[in-house]
Amino acid sequence: MQPVLNVEDVKRVEVALTRVGVSISELMHRAGCAAAQEALALGDVQNAVILAGMGNNGGDGWVAAEALLAHGVNVKVVTPIEPDQLSGDLARQVAQRAVRAGVSTLVGPSRDELEGLLSASDVALDCMLGTGFHGDVRAPFDIWIDCVNSSGVRVVAVDVPSGLSAQTGHAPGACVVADLTVTMLCLKPGLLADDGRDVCGSIVVAPLAEQTEQIVVEADPVAWRTDLEDYLDVMAPPTTAVDKFSRGSVLVVGGSSRFVGAPILAARAAARAGAGYVTLAVPSCIVPQVQAHVLEIPVVGLPCDEDGTISKDAVPIVTKLAEKRSAVLAGPGMRVSGGTVAVVSALLASPTPLVLDADALNCIARLTSGKLQDFPEILRRSTPLVLTPHRRELGRLVGKEENPPASLVDQLEDARKIVWSDGGSELVVVAKGTATGCVGVEQAILPKPGPAALATAGSGDVLGGIIASKLAQTYGRVDNLPLLCALSCELHGYAATLAMERMGSRGVMASDIIDELGIADDALGERVTFPDADNGDENN
Ligand SMILES: NC(=O)C1=CN([C@@H]2O[C@H](COP(=O)(O)OP(=O)(O)OC[C@H]3O[C@@H](n4cnc5c(N)ncnc54)[C@H](OP(=O)(O)O)[C@@H]3O)[C@@H](O)[C@H]2O)[C@H](O)CC1
Ligand SMILES: [K+]
Numbered sequence: 001m002q003p004v005l006n007v008e009d010v011k012r013v014e015v016a017l018t019r020v021g022v023s024i025s026e027l028m029h030r031a032g033c034a035a036a037q038e039a040l041a042l043g044d045v046q047n048a049v050i051l052a053g054m055g056n057n058g059g060d061g062w063v064a065a066e067a068l069l070a071h072g073v074n075v076k077v078v079t080p081i082e083p084d085q086l087s088g089d090l091a092r093q094v095a096q097r098a099v100r101a102g103v104s105t106l107v108g109p110s111r112d113e114l115e116g117l118l119s120a121s122d123v124a125l126d127c128m129l130g131t132g133f134h135g136d137v138r139a140p141f142d143i144w145i146d147c148v149n150s151s152g153v154r155v156v157a158v159d160v161p162s163g164l165s166a167q168t169g170h171a172p173g174a175c176v177v178a179d180l181t182v183t184m185l186c187l188k189p190g191l192l193a194d195d196g197r198d199v200c201g202s203i204v205v206a207p208l209a210e211q212t213e214q215i216v217v218e219a220d221p222v223a224w225r226t227d228l229e230d231y232l233d234v235m236a237p238p239t240t241a242v243d244k245f246s247r248g249s250v251l252v253v254g255g256s257s258r259f260v261g262a263p264i265l266a267a268r269a270a271a272r273a274g275a276g277y278v279t280l281a282v283p284s285c286i287v288p289q290v291q292a293h294v295l296e297i298p299v300v301g302l303p304c305d306e307d308g309t310i311s312k313d314a315v316p317i318v319t320k321l322a323e324k325r326s327a328v329l330a331g332p333g334m335r336v337s338g339g340t341v342a343v344v345s346a347l348l349a350s351p352t353p354l355v356l357d358a359d360a361l362n363c364i365a366r367l368t369s370g371k372l373q374d375f376p377e378i379l380r381r382s383t384p385l386v387l388t389p390h391r392r393e394l395g396r397l398v399g400k401e402e403n404p405p406a407s408l409v410d411q412l413e414d415a416r417k418i419v420w421s422d423g424g425s426e427l428v429v430v431a432k433g434t435a436t437g438c439v440g441v442e443q444a445i446l447p448k449p450g451p452a453a454l455a456t457a458g459s460g461d462v463l464g465g466i467i468a469s470k471l472a473q474t475y476g477r478v479d480n481l482p483l484l485c486a487l488s489c490e491l492h493g494y495a496a497t498l499a500m501e502r503m504g505s506r507g508v509m510a511s512d513i514i515d516e517l518g519i520a521d522d523a524l525g526e527r528v529t530f531p532d533a534d535n536g537d538e539n540n
Helices: 007-019 024-041 056-070 089-100 111-119 141-151 195-199 212-218 228-234 261-272 284-293 312-323 338-349 358-367 391-397 408-422 459-474 481-503 510-529
Strands: 002-004 047-052 074-079 104-107 123-127 154-158 180-184 202-206 223-225 249-253 277-283 299-302 327-330 354-356 385-387 427-431 437-439 444-446
Touching: 007 024, 007 212, 024 056, 024 089, 024 123, 024 154, 024 180, 024 202, 047 056, 056 074, 056 089, 056 123, 056 154, 074 089, 074 111, 104 111, 111 141, 123 141, 228 481, 228 510, 249 261, 249 312, 249 459, 261 277, 261 284, 261 459, 261 510, 277 284, 277 312, 284 299, 299 312, 312 338, 327 338, 327 459, 338 354, 338 358, 354 358, 354 459, 358 391, 358 459, 391 408, 391 427, 408 427, 408 437, 408 444, 427 481, 437 481, 444 481, 459 481, 459 510, 481 510
Parallel strands: 047 074, 047 123, 074 104, 123 154, 154 180, 180 202, 223 444, 249 277, 249 327, 277 299, 327 354, 354 385, 385 427
Antiparallel strands: 002 223, 427 437, 437 444
């Protein structure tokens, strides 16, 4: 797994490295050389343009320029001011050194000049703004960014694409869209979520020093990005000795006369993700409609209120059904009512491994007046419990309904409020967003995000079904629950990728994702078992 550090902690790593004898100037030298190396690895690089800012990100650019020149590349550094006028000592020194080595410069070019230079270049290195970027991009960089993006030249972003916050993943204005981002020391959260997902291209981490790995791990990573082989531990071993009851059984509780489809999607996903036996429990008033859509899945009718939601009288029935299952998923389409709140409370008190999604989460928010972190006893269990809120649901759970998490780091922080208040290793919050964090008490794991096709109605119901299915197949015996949830997210994303191949990038519906789950599960299993045979873009 690759550690992800908050930007302020990256600065602490730099300091720690200086203490073990790697100076900041040496780090800058290595950062520039690493960027040059990655640019050369793109191939066919005769002419390179380096867009240098006025801080240390620019400093990396001057070092890269010198390194490229030494490799026989025709290099030009574009800078807003003369190298001698740079105010930072380090950046000025490396810039002056590069000029002495023969690197040519273009100071404060006009738009036409810059466009001409970019069109004659094989690659552009974006070294305008790095982790020191704040506020809105100011001139001239806003214009330079526009020129780079419209030039069509290959772009290598150094540390972070200029205009993107490496911490929040937000790019409020102009932002470089890179083909490749060479980021220094370790991953930062903003590269992995929100605008970061669209502008980084593939990501390469340059460790810069052999001590880095250990120091980064000691710096308390905010999350860990998974590699495929990490999933080996939670993959079910292939076996032929199976019957329908040895592959786990799932109960899905949900639905209302208003929302009939959500529990169907969840139950079908649970079955396609490998559970041997799935039962669907819905309000009795919608049973005929539901049963018509699922031939293989028995549908149980639950006592129903006048408004078409599950009533309080369903509690003993649901509790009894749950007892016999290896996992329960509750929430899809169930709405929030006195009856559904009672059912969710009863399931929380039952010992069966449980996944709560959608309205089941809103029921908890109602139960706890939107302050789940103040009611840890509600979640305290000795068997697995997975909550799968998207950003708005997460906000509602932790008293931030008006101000839900707006970035991956916010999501992780809010999810941690919940898992840390509980403190048990049986609870995981799968905080869904443009990047999803599977947050347990010890670790937050970031699966590789799936394609944009996942952003379709019902997709969350499918994920809930997959997680319940995977949980059921372990019979509650899972050492690393966050990792199992991350694997489920990865499967969800991979199935959506396969569905896109059939349905087009904008044509995918949730049921198409379900149809690909079986194939995706097999393919993922093979890629995990034989990761070297896969040359995919795992860093994206
Ligand atoms: N992590 C490492 O090991 C190393 C990282 N290095 C590189 O250093 C940068 C961080 O360098 P820093 O000098 O702290 O910051 P930047 O270069 O990213 O940015 C500072 C300059 O940018 C100006 N700025 C800030 N915001 C804006 C804006 N919105 N519009 C225009 N200009 C902006 C800022 O000007 P101020 O007036 O605000 O001060 C500065 O001029 C890191 O990303 C790595 O690339 C080193 O190589 C060492 C190793
Ligand atoms: K940059």
